[in-house]
Amino acid sequence: MTTVVTSGVFASTTPSISPVNGVGTDYIQWGSSGSQSGYQFRGAAADVQLDGTEFVIGTFVHRNKPTNVSPSQFDVQLAVNVMFEDGSTTDLNFSFHHNETPNSTGTSPADDDLVDLQTFIHPQPVTIDGKQYRAVLSGFKRNGQIVRQFRSPEGGINFAEVVCMFTLEEPDVIISGLRYQGTSTGQADEYVEILNRGGGPQDLTGWKVEAKPTGRNFPFPPGTVIQPGQRYRVYTNENHPEYGGFSFGSSGEVWRDQGGIARLVADDGFVVDQSPYLDKGFNNTATP
Numbered sequence: 001m002t003t004v005v006t007s008g009v010f011a012s013t014t015p016s017i018s019p020v021n022g023v024g025t026d027y028i029q030w031g032s033s034g035s036q037s038g039y040q041f042r043g044a045a046a047d048v049q050l051d052g053t054e055f056v057i058g059t060f061v062h063r064n065k066p067t068n069v070s071p072s073q074f075d076v077q078l079a080v081n082v083m084f085e086d087g088s089t090t091d092l093n094f095s096f097h098h099n100e101t102p103n104s105t106g107t108s109p110a111d112d113d114l115v116d117l118q119t120f121i122h123p124q125p126v127t128i129d130g131k132q133y134r135a136v137l138s139g140f141k142r143n144g145q146i147v148r149q150f151r152s153p154e155g156g157i158n159f160a161e162v163v164c165m166f167t168l169e170e171p172d173v174i175i176s177g178l179r180y181q182g183t184s185t186g187q188a189d190e191y192v193e194i195l196n197r198g199g200g201p202q203d204l205t206g207w208k209v210e211a212k213p214t215g216r217n218f219p220f221p222p223g224t225v226i227q228p229g230q231r232y233r234v235y236t237n238e239n240h241p242e243y244g245g246f247s248f249g250s251s252g253e254v255w256r257d258q259g260g261i262a263r264l265v266a267d268d269g270f271v272v273d274q275s276p277y278l279d280k281g282f283n284n285t286a287t288p
Helices: none
Strands: 002-013 027-028 037-043 045-047 055-063 073-084 089-099 115-117 126-130 131-142 144-149 149-152 157-167 175-179 190-196 209-213 216-219 233-236 260-267 272-279
Touching: 002 027, 002 037, 037 073, 045 055, 045 233, 055 073, 055 115, 055 131, 073 175, 089 126, 115 131, 131 149, 149 157, 175 260, 175 272, 190 209
Parallel strands: none
Antiparallel strands: 002 045, 002 073, 027 037, 037 055, 055 157, 073 089, 089 115, 115 149, 126 131, 131 144, 131 157, 175 190, 190 233, 209 216, 209 260, 260 272
């Protein structure tokens, strides 16, 4: 583990936008005077595990006002300076894609602006205590959920934590979440979530998720690849493209409310990860 302190500046936009000010600072603004929108980055201090454990590298703030800028979609480059406890530093460069959606007129509410992470992995390795790691952005953390797209309502100051991890070069896929009690009909909104917390992509061809003891399983389609920092979810009977669009397609329960276990199994049958929940229910007879 190591302790880090971060700060950041917005280095540039691609393409160049007009009007804009604050390039080279932690607060970049665009649009007409008196009605400017902009990004702010607030650094943080954190204890960091060097094993793919996620940590908050800083807070992203979007001060969103109705404004016009040309072009309306552009990338904003963020340079994050990371200082380690031994005094050494490194700069991490990431980019955000901004969509300044058209401002509604009359009584209609303005559309939310959209911010997407464009760069998830810093291209150069980071050396910590003589060992090389990859720096990977997981996404924006809001209301306990980590997402790749930040929806920013018009006319507000909207916040999200930016989550990062230091990890080794190779892929490292784990079960990162399990919602076993759904709220919709047939518990269709239940899901199991997997995360690649490693520094390389993983081909999931031949891999599957197993639900014990109900006996349900979901094989990933051939050619499915999970990138560093990416999350996939397999829902019981819903489709969510932002999480890969995977579903068991089951009209009945996949994850028993009484307890069970989720398993991630590789193409050779090796159990890559497993996540038991509630620690009970295994002695009951399950109905597949």
